[in-house]
Amino acid sequence: AQSVTQLGSHVSVSEGALVLLRCNYSSSVPPYLFWYVQYPNQGLQLLLKYTTGATLVKGINGFEAEFKKSETSFHLTKPSAHMSDAAEYFCAVRNAGNMLTFGGGTRLMVKP
Amino acid sequence: ETGVTQSPTHLIKTRGQQVTLRCSSQSGHNTVSWYQQALGQGPQFIFQYYREEENGRGNFPPRFSGLQFPNYSSELNVNALELDDSALYLCASSKVGQVEETQYFGPGTRLLVL
Numbered sequence: 001a002q003s004v005t006q007l008g009s010h011v012s013v014s015e016g017a018l019v020l021l022r023c024n025y026s027s028s029v030p031p032y033l034f035w036y037v038q039y040p041n042q043g044l045q046l047l048l049k050y051t052t053g054a055t056l057v058k059g060i061n062g063f064e065a066e067f068k069k070s071e072t073s074f075h076l077t078k079p080s081a082h083m084s085d086a087a088e089y090f091c092a093v094r095n096a097g098n099m100l101t102f103g104g105g106t107r108l109m110v111k112p
Numbered sequence: 113e114t115g116v117t118q119s120p121t122h123l124i125k126t127r128g129q130q131v132t133l134r135c136s137s138q139s140g141h142n143t144v145s146w147y148q149q150a151l152g153q154g155p156q157f158i159f160q161y162y163r164e165e166e167n168g169r170g171n172f173p174p175r176f177s178g179l180q181f182p183n184y185s186s187e188l189n190v191n192a193l194e195l196d197d198s199a200l201y202l203c204a205s206s207k208v209g210q211v212e213e214t215q216y217f218g219p220g221t222r223l224l225v226l
Contacts, residue, residue: 004154036217043116043202044155044217090154097168098143098206098213102154 002027002093006103014111019063019078021106023091026072032094033074035065038105039087047089050074061085086110114139116205116218124224125193133188133221135203143167143208144186145215146178149200161186162208190223198225
């Protein structure tokens with residue numbers, strides 16, 4: 001069975017600093033991996049996804065993530081944080097039946 | 113392109129009651145999945161519907177049931193509500209046949225059980 005672990009339930013960065021949100025997965029098959037963002041009192045918005053091909057994927061709002069099979073990781077990064085990036089971020093892995101398994105989420109706080 | 117919509121946005125029920133939540137899928141999508149997100153946690157898969165039939169189920173009891181209609185919209189029904197059913201219920205639609213079958217989420221229905 002697939003599972004996802006997000007290290008750090010809360011991450012705080014200063015505006016303009018690097019954002020790094022960690023995600024490790026376990027999967028018995030080649031994984032499809034996703035990052036979603038959730039703003040307060042809203043649903044989930046797709047940030048980016050890895051299916052096959054290039055291991056560095058670019059998403060919306062300047063975010064990108066790199067799939068590292070040897071490390072079973074799919075960490076999310078952004079070179080320069082903006083106040084509007086403050087939100088909850090969820091990493092997810094898709095199983096063969098198209099069910100998504102989510103991590104527990106990481107709340108990103110951006111300090112001015 | 114119309115996104116995923118859900119209704120109602122908020123709902124308050126008492127323990128033991130029944131509730132129905134509704135979801136309209138994104139244009140062109142034929143599969144609907146439902147997730148429960150308890151406060152401070154990640155979403156958990158409830159079930160998925162494709163061609164009007166349940167196509168996968170997570171670890172939820174039978175009092176959680178659903179329907180999918182010919183226009184691909186869907187309902188989530190919960191009977192005999194319990195306090196722990198208080199959560200944000202998210203609907204996601206996708207299209208079988210696309211390689212990635214990416215799921216796109218609606219805004220959710222927040223259910224409070226008193």
